[in-house]
Amino acid sequence: MPPEREADRISGAGERGVDFSMVGPTRTCVGCRKRAPASELIRFVAAACGDSFLLTADPGRRLPGRGAHLHPDPACFALAERRRAFGRALRLTGVPDAGPLAEHIRAVSMAARNA
Numbered sequence: 001m002p003p004e005r006e007a008d009r010i011s012g013a014g015e016r017g018v019d020f021s022m023v024g025p026t027r028t029c030v031g032c033r034k035r036a037p038a039s040e041l042i043r044f045v046a047a048a049c050g051d052s053f054l055l056t057a058d059p060g061r062r063l064p065g066r067g068a069h070l071h072p073d074p075a076c077f078a079l080a081e082r083r084r085a086f087g088r089a090l091r092l093t094g095v096p097d098a099g100p101l102a103e104h105i106r107a108v109s110m111a112a113r114n115a
C-alpha cells in the first residue's frame, strides 16, 4: 500500500464520531435532565442556614458536601425549581432557598450573552 493512502486511512478514522473519553466526566443537569460535560455545568451545594438551606454556586468545584449540577441557563433553573429538583438532588428536607444560585446563573448567562 502506498504510504499516502495509509496516512489518509489513519486520519480518517480519527474523525469518525466523537471520542467521549476526551470529554471528561459528564453530569446530569437537574433542570432539563440532559447529560453534559461537567465543565459545561454549574456545580452547586446546599449550605445550612439556620434550619433551612441556601443553594450556593460552586464555580471552583471545591465546596464540600453533596453537589448537584445545572446548566448556566435560567430556563434550566426554572425547570429545576418547578420540579423541586434541588432538594431531591441534594437530599434535603424541605425547600431550600435558591436565591444565591439564581443570582449566579443570571450573572453567568448574562455574561455569556454579552461575550
Ligand SMILES: [Zn+2]
Binding pocket: 029, 030, 031, 032, 033, 034, 070, 071, 073, 076
Ligand atoms: Zn439543563
